[in-house]
Amino acid sequence: KNQVEQSPQSLIILEGKNCTLQCNYTVSPFSNLRWYKQDTGRGPVSLTIMTFSENTKSNGRYTATLDADTKQSSLHITASQLSDSASYICVVSASDYKLSFGAGTTVTVRA
Amino acid sequence: DGGITQSPKYLFRKEGQNVTLSCEQNLNHDAMYWYRQDPGQGLRLIYYSQIVNDFQKGDIAEGYSVSREKKESFPLTVTSAQKNPTAFYLCASSPRTSGRSYEQYFGPGTRLTVT
Numbered sequence: 001k002n003q004v005e006q007s008p009q010s011l012i013i014l015e016g017k018n019c020t021l022q023c024n025y026t027v028s029p030f031s032n033l034r035w036y037k038q039d040t041g042r043g044p045v046s047l048t049i050m051t052f053s054e055n056t057k058s059n060g061r062y063t064a065t066l067d068a069d070t071k072q073s074s075l076h077i078t079a080s081q082l083s084d085s086a087s088y089i090c091v092v093s094a095s096d097y098k099l100s101f102g103a104g105t106t107v108t109v110r111a
Numbered sequence: 112d113g114g115i116t117q118s119p120k121y122l123f124r125k126e127g128q129n130v131t132l133s134c135e136q137n138l139n140h141d142a143m144y145w146y147r148q149d150p151g152q153g154l155r156l157i158y159y160s161q162i163v164n165d166f167q168k169g170d171i172a173e174g175y176s177v178s179r180e181k182k183e184s185f186p187l188t189v190t191s192a193q194k195n196p197t198a199f200y201l202c203a204s205s206p207r208t209s210g211r212s213y214e215q216y217f218g219p220g221t222r223l224t225v226t
Contacts, residue, residue, distance in 0.1 A: 004153065041199075041220065041222070042219055043115075043117075043203075043217030043218050043219050043220050044154075044217050045217070046214055046215075049214065089153070089154075099156070099215070101153030101154040102153050103152055103153050104153070
């Protein structure tokens with residue numbers, strides 16, 4: 001069964017600090033891995049998408065890494081801001097429409 | 112939220128009633144999807160449609176029905192047969208489903224509460 005596990009479930013950080021979220025998956029065959037940001041009560045918004053050949057991709061203060069050999073990905077948030085408070089969802093695709101979603105990591109940034 | 116709209120944002124229904132959730136997109140996307148989100152769980156696929164007048168069941172289609180009469184519209188009906196309908200429902204769309212890994216764009220969601 002295709003699975004996506006995210007850790008930690010939640011974390012609290014002070015404004016200006018960095019944090020790293022983890023994603024482990026067992027999805028096979030692998031097509032791509034995406035990170036989404038979801039604000040409370042809103043739909044997810046794409047941050048990055050990486051294929052097998054890509055091992056890092058940045059979007060502003062967000063940097064995602066991918067190790068397809070160990071089936072692990074991470075999302076690093078640099079110099080966190082209050083607006084970074086949200087749920088971050090790791091999504092792995094075995095085909096173009098069939099996506100496997102992680103349960104998300106809830107990040108709370110405090111002033 | 113791109114060019115996808117969902118209405119209403121909040122919906123309350125009594126148990127035993129059918130309810131239809133609206134999803135409209137103006138992105139000219141071929142494919143549309145319905146997901147259900149529950150606390151502590153990842154999104155689960157209910158139904159998807161790759162083209163007008165065609166749709167397929169996802170992982171949790173029981174108790175739900177859809178139609179795709181127009182390219183821009185993909186309404187979801189939650190029937191009385193759905194045992195646990197209270198959830199956050201998300202609609203998404205993508206340019207197409209085959210040939211490349213197309214991005215899925217999500218709507219703002221509808222929170223359905225059934226009592």
